Amino acid sequence: MMATPPSVTTIERFCFIFIQILFYIILTSIFYIKLEQFTGKQEKLIKTILRNNSYQNLTVSSNELLKKLFLQCTKCVERYPCITIDCCHFNLFLEHTGYPLLIKHRHSISYKQNRTTKCLELEIGSNQKLRDVFCHNQNQTWLIIQSRQTVFENFNRSWLEYRNGFGNLTTNDYWLGNENIHWLTTMYECRLKIILTDWYNETRYAVYDYFHITNEDDNYRLLIDDYHGNIETTNNKINSLILWHNKAEFSTYDRYSTLLNCPQLFGGGGWWYTSDLSCGRVQLNGHLATHQDGLVPFNTGIMWLSWKNDRHYSFRSVRMLIKQKTKK
The missing domain is CATH 3.90.215.10 (Gamma Fibrinogen, chain A, domain 1)
Structure with missing residues (x-):
């Protein structure tokens, strides 16, 4: 029985390793593309909210902005032009991270949501608060x-x-x-x-x-x-x-x-x-x-x-x- 020449074995092994490396490169590329798309969606959503609702231009990271933004979106609402980017996806992100929801408007009006009762708290004027609003x-x-x-x-x-x-x-x-x-x-x-x-x-x-x-x-x-x-x-x-x-x-x-x-x-x-x-x-x-x-x-x-x-x-x-x- 004729033995396989060493050169052929080396070539086969090289091809196998090359295919494995190529496979891992493709998987890694797909992962980073998806990650970029997800991050891009977040940043685009934040910019849209800031632009359309005139929020403060906060010089912090996206994650810090997410902590400060309150977008209660149990379903995407077609009627409102300010919500145009996968708001349901954004809401899921908030739910899974467990951030305390807080938004600060440019006019110093803040909206807070109690994480237990899911009730809102509104500021009226400079010194009054209205609690237990729109409890879910x-x-x-x-x-x-x-x-x-x-x-x-x-x-x-x-x-x-x-x-x-x-x-x-x-x-x-x-x-x-x-x-x-x-x-x-x-x-x-x-x-x-x-x-x-x-x-x-x-x-x-x-x-x-x-x-x-x-x-x-x-x-x-x-x-x-x-x-x-x-x-x-x-x-x-x-x-x-x-x-x-x-x-x-x-x-x-x-x-x-x-x-x-x-x-x-x-x-x-x-x-x-x-x-x-x-x-x-x-x-x-x-x-x-x-x-x-x-x-x-x-x-x-x-x-x-x-x-x-x-x-x-x-x-x-x-x-x-x-x-x-x-x-x-």
Whole structure:
């Protein structure tokens, strides 16, 4: 039997080793490509969030940024343009790393989530905190974003105050803050409820199944739709707030986007005034009446003209509330 020449054996061994090395190189290359893609997705997502939501340009690593960003995304939401990159993948990353979720906005408004109860905590103004907001493991309750119950809280406020929030949580006279409302209605699909009471103690309500506030760069524009309730006797899903104020930008006496200084003409309260000369037919941040006749100076009260068609009249109390939509 003829023996295999040593040169042939050496060549075969060399080929085998070469194939093994090539195989490992290919595997390593695939691993690093996938790792780069994953890291690139993270960085792209972070940049998108920072760009679209105007967060601070934090000079820290991606992992440190992930610790500071709070993107609660239990499902990808098609409606919101600021969430365009695999937010569910990002959420899984947060869950597996176990980071305490914290986000710091450029206006020093912070949102924290309790890791046990999954409840949010919001800052209102400079010295008040609202806890147990949008708890994930409980039945959802309505969150009050505006409440007018007494005459002691002045709603004639600046853009900065309406942005950050103001008032007294104890007496239920406050504005949650446009930045808080924008953030909540961006991260969650929300509905809005308005409860209005007149001086005869008649209470009516309006519910809007779609409610969203855009960011400050867009002047916290109001987007609202799908009405039902008894605040107006309409048989369709459109009422005064939708007809007159949908897509209106928020205005205050020191920053307004209307033809006239509507906030100043309407007693100083910030609101989503319309751009025409009437400034609109609904205003819930006006002055409360100090007498039971409900009379106030012209156009300065809490106004809903389709119910009380009198620009000297101000309702006794009003509340605006939001709630997460039931998950399907």
